[in-house]
Amino acid sequence: MHHFQYRNNELHCEDVPVSRIAKDLGTPFYLYSYATLRQHFRAFDGAFNDVPHLTCFAMKSNSNLAILKLFALEGGGVDIVSGGELYRALKAGIDPKKIVYSGVGKTSEDMEYALQSRVLMFNVESSQEILLLNEMAGRMGKKAGISIRVNPDIDPQTHPYISTGLRENKFGIDIRNALEEYTRVSGMRNLTVSGVSCHIGSQLTRLSPFVDALKKLKELIGKLKGIGIGVSYLDLGGGLGITYDQEEPPHPREYAKAIQDELDMKDVTVILEPGRVIVGNAGILVTRVLYTKTTPEKSFIIVDAGMNDLIRPSLYGSFHGIEPVRVTCRRKIKADVVGPICESSDFLAKDREMDSFETGDLLAIMSAGAYGFSMSSNYNSRPRIAEVLGKGDAYHVIRTRESYEDLVRGETIPEFMLKDDDRPPTADR
Numbered sequence: 001m002h003h004f005q006y007r008n009n010e011l012h013c014e015d016v017p018v019s020r021i022a023k024d025l026g027t028p029f030y031l032y033s034y035a036t037l038r039q040h041f042r043a044f045d046g047a048f049n050d051v052p053h054l055t056c057f058a059m060k061s062n063s064n065l066a067i068l069k070l071f072a073l074e075g076g077g078v079d080i081v082s083g084g085e086l087y088r089a090l091k092a093g094i095d096p097k098k099i100v101y102s103g104v105g106k107t108s109e110d111m112e113y114a115l116q117s118r119v120l121m122f123n124v125e126s127s128q129e130i131l132l133l134n135e136m137a138g139r140m141g142k143k144a145g146i147s148i149r150v151n152p153d154i155d156p157q158t159h160p161y162i163s164t165g166l167r168e169n170k171f172g173i174d175i176r177n178a179l180e181e182y183t184r185v186s187g188m189r190n191l192t193v194s195g196v197s198c199h200i201g202s203q204l205t206r207l208s209p210f211v212d213a214l215k216k217l218k219e220l221i222g223k224l225k226g227i228g229i230g231v232s233y234l235d236l237g238g239g240l241g242i243t244y245d246q247e248e249p250p251h252p253r254e255y256a257k258a259i260q261d262e263l264d265m266k267d268v269t270v271i272l273e274p275g276r277v278i279v280g281n282a283g284i285l286v287t288r289v290l291y292t293k294t295t296p297e298k299s300f301i302i303v304d305a306g307m308n309d310l311i312r313p314s315l316y317g318s319f320h321g322i323e324p325v326r327v328t329c330r331r332k333i334k335a336d337v338v339g340p341i342c343e344s345s346d347f348l349a350k351d352r353e354m355d356s357f358e359t360g361d362l363l364a365i366m367s368a369g370a371y372g373f374s375m376s377s378n379y380n381s382r383p384r385i386a387e388v389l390g391k392g393d394a395y396h397v398i399r400t401r402e403s404y405e406d407l408v409r410g411e412t413i414p415e416f417m418l419k420d421d422d423r424p425p426t427a428d429r
């Protein structure tokens with residue numbers, strides 16, 4: 001359920017006509033619904049009310065400060081994967097004691113910053129990372145709480161690029177070696193064992209892989225107990241899928257029930273790291289048709305948003321619904337919706353049946369709230385676009401469109417290149 005609905009044939013974000021925002025701000029832009037974000041967070045978090053838990057929003061899916069603030073106000077924490085994400089989280093007012101630090105390639109600087117900030121725990125992913133964290137914590141006179149991210153070798157049955165819990169993936173420590181690794185950690189002066197964690201993949205539409213992973217984690221926790229190592233946290237990662245097209249993923253309520261039925265542990269706090277399921281369908285990308293073009297093979301609808309703004313279709317072949325901002329009664333055609341980028345992979349939809357859109361029409365690219373803006377770039381020297389939050393009958397710009405000056409900020413031409421001597425000789429020299 002989301003708050004992007006038609007009224008009098010006009011797409012609205014809550015009570016604001018999307019066309020009004022486009023008229024005021026220009027296109028393209030990301031548009032999020034406040035009520036949807038809050039409702040999704042509450043539905044997810046509330047589904048775990050019967051067990052001690054902490055919902056740590058996976059901010060890689062959407063790291064806008066206003067959105068993080070909303071979740072902070074709801075009592076949520078975050079799952080971070082870089083120093084930059086930590087900076088954003090703290091700026092948005094997330095309690096450091098609700099921050100878990102995941103990621104396979106933390107640098108010593110990242111560790112130092114997170115130790116200084118007193119984050120709840122580090123989800124560590126290799127023996128070498130464990131050694132470095134122990135060294136860094138020692139140098140700073142601190143103790144770091146750790147949880148080993150185990151790789152349980154479970155097929156999440158999702159796109160290979162977003163599958164993370166298989167032995168062939170780079171993530172985590174093989175669950176078969178986890179006991180040995182925990183034993184080593186328990187002998188390290190500057191580390192304390194806080195928990196066990198895993199994240200098996202993203203956009204999962206079935207419950208069984210989550211339950212299978214939990215079974216393996218429980219077995220590991222039992223073995224750890226047997227050798228005197230207790231854990232306070234069981235971090236199950238994120239990954240619950242959403243409907244982009246025809247998918248029918250479980251509701252967070254069903255997900256929570258499946259987890260709780262299997263959990264059977266009273267003395268651990270469950271940590272959840274949902275991203276997509278909270279923000280995915282709470283955001284759209286609004287774009288305008290620049291041109292249409294028909295060749296003997298195909299029809300193209302060329303819009304002002306490109307793969308630099310929303311890379312998911314190019315990267316994963318992902319489906320995003322494409323809806324008119326103002327409903328028309330035009331005939332249907334089959335077309336590719338493409339952007340202005342100089343790459344053939346720059347498309348938002350391929351061979352899709354849709355209205356025969358015309359120049360100037362506004363389109364809504366649906367389900368774009370997760371891994372949309374956060375994966376956007378300046379490719380083709382395109383300024384990154386605005387992000388807007390709709391709430392009731394008002395809207396708020398929560399990130400302004402970048403300018404050309406923003407594009408070159410930080411770049412310099414070395415002095416020697418500005419000197420005459422370095423110019424090629426000309427005929428009259």
Ligand SMILES: Cc1ncc(COP(=O)(O)O)c(C=O)c1O
Pocket residue numbers: 058061079102103199201202203237238239240273274275276277370
């Ligand atoms: C460690 C970790 N936690 C949580 C997530 C969030 O996944 P999702 O957005 O599918 O819920 C990811 C996504 O890649 C992740 O790597």
